[in-house]
Amino acid sequence: MTTPEVKTLTVNGVQVEIHGERNLLEVIRKTGIELPTFCYHSELSVYGACRLCLVEVEKRGIMAACSTPPENGMVIRTDTKQLREIRKINIELLLANHNRECPSCVRSSSCTLQTLARRLGVDTIRYKQRQELEPIDKSSPSLERDPNKCVLCGDCVRVCTEVQGIGAIGFSFRGSKAKVAPAFDKNLAEVECVNCGQCAAVCPTGAIIPHQNREDVWNAIHDPSKIVVAQVAPAVRFALAEFFNQEAGQNAAGKLVAALKKMGFDYVYDTTFTADMTIWEEAEEFLRRVKAGGPFPMFTSCCPGWVKYAEINFPSLAQNLSSCRSPQQMFGATMKEALPDMLGKKREDIVVVSIMPCTAKKYEAGLDKFKVDGNPDVDFVLTTTEIGRMIDSFGIKFNELEQEAFDMPFGFGTGAGVIFGTSGGVMEAALRYAVGKIEGKVPMHGLEFHAVRGSQRFKETSIKAGDAELKIAVVNTLGAAKELAQQAADGKSPYHFIEVMACPGGCVCGGGQPILNDRIKRSRRMEAVYKCDKNMQFKNSLENHMLKDCYEKYLGGQPNSEKAHHLLHTKYENLNGIFDAVEVVEAGKSSRKIAVSVCVTPGKDEKKSAEMLSQILDYADQKGLADKLVVETAFAPSCTKRQAGEVLVGGRFFDGTDLDAVKQGIEEAVAK
Amino acid sequence: MDASVRAREAEKAVSRMEDAEAVLREYNYDKAKLVPILQAVQARYNWLSKELLSYIACALGLPPARVYGVATFYAHFSLKPKGKNIIRLCDGTACHVKGSTAILDALYEKLNIKPDRDSTDDMMFTVETVSCLGACGLAPVMLVNDDVHGQVKPSDIPKIIDDLLAKQGSKTANEVA
Numbered sequence: 001m002t003t004p005e006v007k008t009l010t011v012n013g014v015q016v017e018i019h020g021e022r023n024l025l026e027v028i029r030k031t032g033i034e035l036p037t038f039c040y041h042s043e044l045s046v047y048g049a050c051r052l053c054l055v056e057v058e059k060r061g062i063m064a065a066c067s068t069p070p071e072n073g074m075v076i077r078t079d080t081k082q083l084r085e086i087r088k089i090n091i092e093l094l095l096a097n098h099n100r101e102c103p104s105c106v107r108s109s110s111c112t113l114q115t116l117a118r119r120l121g122v123d124t125i126r127y128k129q130r131q132e133l134e135p136i137d138k139s140s141p142s143l144e145r146d147p148n149k150c151v152l153c154g155d156c157v158r159v160c161t162e163v164q165g166i167g168a169i170g171f172s173f174r175g176s177k178a179k180v181a182p183a184f185d186k187n188l189a190e191v192e193c194v195n196c197g198q199c200a201a202v203c204p205t206g207a208i209i210p211h212q213n214r215e216d217v218w219n220a221i222h223d224p225s226k227i228v229v230a231q232v233a234p235a236v237r238f239a240l241a242e243f244f245n246q247e248a249g250q251n252a253a254g255k256l257v258a259a260l261k262k263m264g265f266d267y268v269y270d271t272t273f274t275a276d277m278t279i280w281e282e283a284e285e286f287l288r289r290v291k292a293g294g295p296f297p298m299f300t301s302c303c304p305g306w307v308k309y310a311e312i313n314f315p316s317l318a319q320n321l322s323s324c325r326s327p328q329q330m331f332g333a334t335m336k337e338a339l340p341d342m343l344g345k346k347r348e349d350i351v352v353v354s355i356m357p358c359t360a361k362k363y364e365a366g367l368d369k370f371k372v373d374g375n376p377d378v379d380f381v382l383t384t385t386e387i388g389r390m391i392d393s394f395g396i397k398f399n400e401l402e403q404e405a406f407d408m409p410f411g412f413g414t415g416a417g418v419i420f421g422t423s424g425g426v427m428e429a430a431l432r433y434a435v436g437k438i439e440g441k442v443p444m445h446g447l448e449f450h451a452v453r454g455s456q457r458f459k460e461t462s463i464k465a466g467d468a469e470l471k472i473a474v475v476n477t478l479g480a481a482k483e484l485a486q487q488a489a490d491g492k493s494p495y496h497f498i499e500v501m502a503c504p505g506g507c508v509c510g511g512g513q514p515i516l517n518d519r520i521k522r523s524r525r526m527e528a529v530y531k532c533d534k535n536m537q538f539k540n541s542l543e544n545h546m547l548k549d550c551y552e553k554y555l556g557g558q559p560n561s562e563k564a565h566h567l568l569h570t571k572y573e574n575l576n577g578i579f580d581a582v583e584v585v586e587a588g589k590s591s592r593k594i595a596v597s598v599c600v601t602p603g604k605d606e607k608k609s610a611e612m613l614s615q616i617l618d619y620a621d622q623k624g625l626a627d628k629l630v631v632e633t634a635f636a637p638s639c640t641k642r643q644a645g646e647v648l649v650g651g652r653f654f655d656g657t658d659l660d661a662v663k664q665g666i667e668e669a670v671a672k
Numbered sequence: 673m674d675a676s677v678r679a680r681e682a683e684k685a686v687s688r689m690e691d692a693e694a695v696l697r698e699y700n701y702d703k704a705k706l707v708p709i710l711q712a713v714q715a716r717y718n719w720l721s722k723e724l725l726s727y728i729a730c731a732l733g734l735p736p737a738r739v740y741g742v743a744t745f746y747a748h749f750s751l752k753p754k755g756k757n758i759i760r761l762c763d764g765t766a767c768h769v770k771g772s773t774a775i776l777d778a779l780y781e782k783l784n785i786k787p788d789r790d791s792t793d794d795m796m797f798t799v800e801t802v803s804c805l806g807a808c809g810l811a812p813v814m815l816v817n818d819d820v821h822g823q824v825k826p827s828d829i830p831k832i833i834d835d836l837l838a839k840q841g842s843k844t845a846n847e848v849a
């Protein structure tokens with residue numbers, strides 16, 4: 001006997017072979033039976049808490065399939081009277097604890113709780129409904145958390161911790177008080193959440209959903225004085241069809257344009273146009289760095305989830321992040337520059353609506369630095385599912401629509417712009433441009449970089465361009481980005497250029513896309529991106545001639561011109577210290593107070609910190625400013641970069657060597 | 673405020689996390705030791721403030737939500753400040769039947785604790801109810817710091833409190849109130 005014996009087990013009388021499956025759930029799935037699950041997620045660790053996936057194993061009794069490894073000879077039944085009863089009771093108990101407002105819930109058709117209740121035939125609930133409701137957290141511009149719909153499956157906690165390496169939400173308390181919430185029951189907007197929306201993408205119910213801006217956009221459409229302009233991100237077109245029950249991996253761009261026109265959008269443009277623009281700016285920035293010998297590595301900056309992550313956790317990398325705004329923001333700034341002129345309208349009358357796969361873009365669009373006199377460059381951001389719901393509510397039969405083309409000139413993009421939608425795409429687009437330019441290949445057809453493609457979390461390659469050897473890395477998920485960022489912060493990065501996207505697989509699997517927790521279907525979306533690129537006439541951003549016109553008319557003639565810099569680039573903030581332990585030393589009585597915080601690190605320069613503190617207190621007394629200040633100590637534990645004796649005055653930073661500067665800072669802050 | 677007092681105050685403010693840092697150092701900043709670290713820090717500060725939890729989370733490189741989760745999971749950890757003296761009144765079945773509720777009322781009255789609170793304003797006392805202390809034979813049972821008082825009657829309460837304060841050389845509870 002040379003062939004090793006194949007292990008088998010029996011599911012409902014059918015024999016199945018075991019081939020390295022990690023648990024019974026996966027083996028049972030092979031027989032065509034889909035067990036109900038809540039807390040099982042193939043890409044996360046096994047939790048085993050919901051007790052829905054129960055099966056009966058002969059001679060062993062009832063077991064959770066998701067957390068039981070398959071063994072040779074097991075005899076399994078997935079549907080007995082007792083199992084049915086247990087599952088039903090579980091669902092009933094969850095429903096009793098659930099704020100059941102299904103008709104108005106955003107997840108109404110994609111909710112696992114609802115689907116399971118229907119599948120298991122729960123038609124009455126024998127338990128009394130919980131009375132008091134917890135407040136809904138609407139603090140975040142990206143997400144809404146309704147604890148009353150949470151079934152405590154923990155998927156969001158695990159995705160945020162295991163995949164994103166953040167852990168902004170976690171389990172707290174226990175027993176009947178157990179809940180999922182940010183630290184100290186703070187609001188999501190006050191903690192280290194980067195708005196990626198992956199928690200919403202895995203939540204089986206409507207307990208975490210993208211913040212909804214549908215009403216805002218309807219209002220703009222219905223306001224006759226407004227010109228409403230849409231931009232459609234590359235990734236949206238590869239997932240929207242799923243919302244309308246079509247197979248994954250179709251390109252719905254043409255139908256989406258048709259639908260938006262019907263709904264009353266005045267112009268429908270393509271973010272691919274500004275993706276190409278991003279490449280012009282970013283690849284030029286990279287070439288400049290190559291010439292100047294650094295600073296390296298350069299990180300891409302088109303993912304606002306990643307940018308916020310870096311601002312919170314690695315503020316020292318500000319110089320390493322490309323100064324380019326994301327394609328969404330480049331589009332907004334360009335529209336508000338060009339359209340008033342083109343259409344003879346005021347800036348305020350142009351409403352730019354982004355249609356994005358992404359919840360973080362909602363946060364980005366609201367940042368003050370992207371506003372002019374209070375008017376934002378991008379007025380509203382809709383996720384793919386929001387636009388799906390709007391199309392639906394208009395009564396449009398999406399699947400029957402005839403395709404229409406984007407409006408020109410801002411609806412024109414190349415294949416390089418399209419592949420921005422997936423992990424590796426921004427890098428490949430930049431390389432097509434940069435390598436093409438270094439090697440003087442025009443037009444740059446046939447420049448493809450397959451090493452950066454695919455859904456692996458980490459990809460690296462090195463590329464010869466002229467005399468230079470460029471080391472390249474591409475990561476998706478922030479958990480994977482963390483290591484590379486740490487390496488760069490320690491000055492040990494071997495790379496020249498690193499692309500980061502926060503979502504697994506990139507934007508095609510963004511937090512605003514139709515819910516899809518299936519690896520195979522996810523990769524269909526990625527394949528569709530490259531298929532679309534293949535079919536494009538132009539594949540290099542350099543070949544976008546409409547973009548050339550746009551630079552000539554509105555952006556100072558060429559990439560990196562002064563005007564382009566002003567409109568298309570940005571600066572980064574230091575958001576570190578969200579969780580510094582702050583203790584109030586003296587608080588004044590005035591209603592408007594300036595926070596003055598002195599950084600203290602136990603064991604390090606304590607004398608200096610104490611001196612600084614008492615001098616600030618003395619100074620406040622002398623000048624009679626004490627009532628207008630809150631003087632605090634901020635304890636920076638070993639991991640943060642803040643140094644003992646440093647002072648923040650109303651958010652402004654002083655390194656603590658110059659007391660007079662601090663005093664002046666206080667006076668200025670109070671005077672403002 | 674005179675300068676030397678001010679300087680002393682500043683030094684005190686600056687050294688507030690020193691004990692926590694000492695505990696962390698002792699445990700080698702090991703995330704796996706989160707529970708013993710929280711225990712040791714609580715032992716020194718009497719309770720776990722938000723500031724302490726944040727500090728520990730950052731120092732260990734753990735998400736603050738996780739540290740908060742552990743701290744709220746175990747009843748042993750206190751996220752509210754505790755008084756100097758801690759009175760634990762048993763409200764297990766046996767003690768409840770033998771009248772623990774009346775004793776709780778007597779404690780609240782004697783210590784002048786406001787409804788919805790569990791500590792005196794001056795933080796001299798915190799009153800907690802706990803489940804069965806395993807001394808049902810002595811029901812109703814009350815622990816004052818580490819001393820067990822069995823078969824307590826409501827009328828015993830003023831004396832127990834006054835004796836304790838006398839022992840500690842403080843003013844009586846009435847004067848405090």
Ligand code: SF4
Pocket residue numbers: 143159160164166167168169192193194195196197198199200
């Ligand atoms: S949006 Fe992202 S970072 Fe924020 S809680 Fe959800 S998974 Fe975590």
Ligand code: SF4
Pocket residue numbers: 149150151152153154155156157180199202203204205207208
């Ligand atoms: S919010 Fe959603 S994903 Fe998170 S525990 Fe609750 S039900 Fe599960």
Ligand code: SF4
Pocket residue numbers: 195196302303304305306357358359360361501502503506507508509510511
């Ligand atoms: S990867 Fe894309 S979808 Fe995800 S947060 Fe970043 S920009 Fe948004």
Ligand code: FES
Pocket residue numbers: 036037038039040047048049050051052053054064065066067
């Ligand atoms: S899916 Fe197995 S216990 Fe939840």
Ligand code: FES
Pocket residue numbers: 762763764765766767768803804805806807808809811812813
């Ligand atoms: S019930 Fe109070 S000690 Fe047991």
